[in-house]
Each structure stands twice: as C-alpha cells, then as structure tokens.
Amino acid sequence: SQKIEQNSEALNIQEGKTATLTCNYTNYSPAYLQWYRQDPGRGPVFLLLIRENEKEKRKERLKVTFDTTLKQSLFHITASQPADSATYLCALAGMDSSYKLIFGSGTRLLVRP
C-alpha cells in the first residue's frame, strides 16, 4: 500500500537558517505532490504544489524539490523566522483518484529567535 514518511521528530533551528524538511514515499508514483502548513488547532493551509515533471518549485522563501527516482520531496524555508514555526505536511495524490490526497504525519518545525 501507499506509504508516506515524514520525520516525526521536531526540527529545531536558529532564526535566519534554512530549514529542510523531508517527505519520502513508497509503492506508487504520484502525479503531483503538495505541501501544507498546519498551526495547532487549525486546518492546513496550502503552500506549494509540484508536478511529477517538475524538479523544483519556488515561492518567496519557500522551495520544493521532487525527485521521482528517489521518491522524495524536500521542502526548504530560507531565512527562517519564528513565525515559520508550525507543522508541515506533505500530501500526495491517491492512486485511485487524483482528486484525493494522502497526507504524511507532518514534521514540526521550531525556529528559535
């Protein structure tokens, strides 16, 4: 079955550094991958979408890469700020329907001032 893995341990970094979060998947080839941010007690907020034929996508301080050979996506936040502290979820299109998303369990990011 499809499996999505994100580092369950919190990532703790100093303000100004680049945060890099990893999303690995197995057992299928999604047409696209999405990243979301979730704050405690809130719903996820969409950040970026990258398609299987795209290697990299950027939006302001955010950068996502998608390596279909390694079955991995990396999510980078450059010049990180304390306000970037949140849980970041990766999501892949389901095998049986491209409308449905399968979510990873998320990685919590803590940016120290």
Added chain:
Amino acid sequence: GAVVSQHPSRVICKSGTSVKIECRSLDFQATTMFWYRQFPKKSLMLMATSNEGSKATYEQGVEKDKFLINHASLTLSTLTVTSAHPEDSSFYICSAMLGGNSNQPQHFGDGTRLSIL
C-alpha cells in the same frame, strides 16, 4: 480568496447525541468537498469525498450510517455524527477544491473539535 468556513469550532456533548458540522465555501463554488479526521499528532485521515448532488464516497472502514454526509449545494456540505460515543471524539476537518480538475490544492476549514462525554 478560496475561504472555507467550518462550524462549529468546538462541540462538547453527551454520549448518544447526534452532532452536525457544517462546511461552507464562502467565495467559490465547490463541486467536491472532503471530510477528514485527525488524531493528536497524527496525520489527516480521509473519511469521505462529498460530491454536490450525489451520494458521498466513503473510505474503507468508515461507517456510512455513522457519519452522514450531505452536499446539497455548491457551497455547503454537512457531516452528521449520529449517536456519538466517546470514541468518536476527534478533530474533524473539511476541505474544498476550487474547480473540477485534478492537480488543484484543497482549501481547508479550521476544523471542529468534537468531545463526547
């Protein structure tokens, strides 16, 4: 744009009560909405796909008679947890897609924290 409102944000009720949660797309029409359940520090688990004007599609293991979904208009889907019990306590989140194509992001409500005593 693409705002989704979910109501109520929190519900505390007695065992055996039925609870209705509303999900509205405020500034767009959503032919497809999704209902998720999330346990503490866990991922979102898709419960069902709600399609306007037709029956919802439930994921394996989700009881249709327990979690009733109605998508009567292009801006409103409701989830009713019938005869709720303590094990139904959870964080329920809805989302809506803008447009009818795949490769679109989902726009989420802020969730409903359901606590059954």
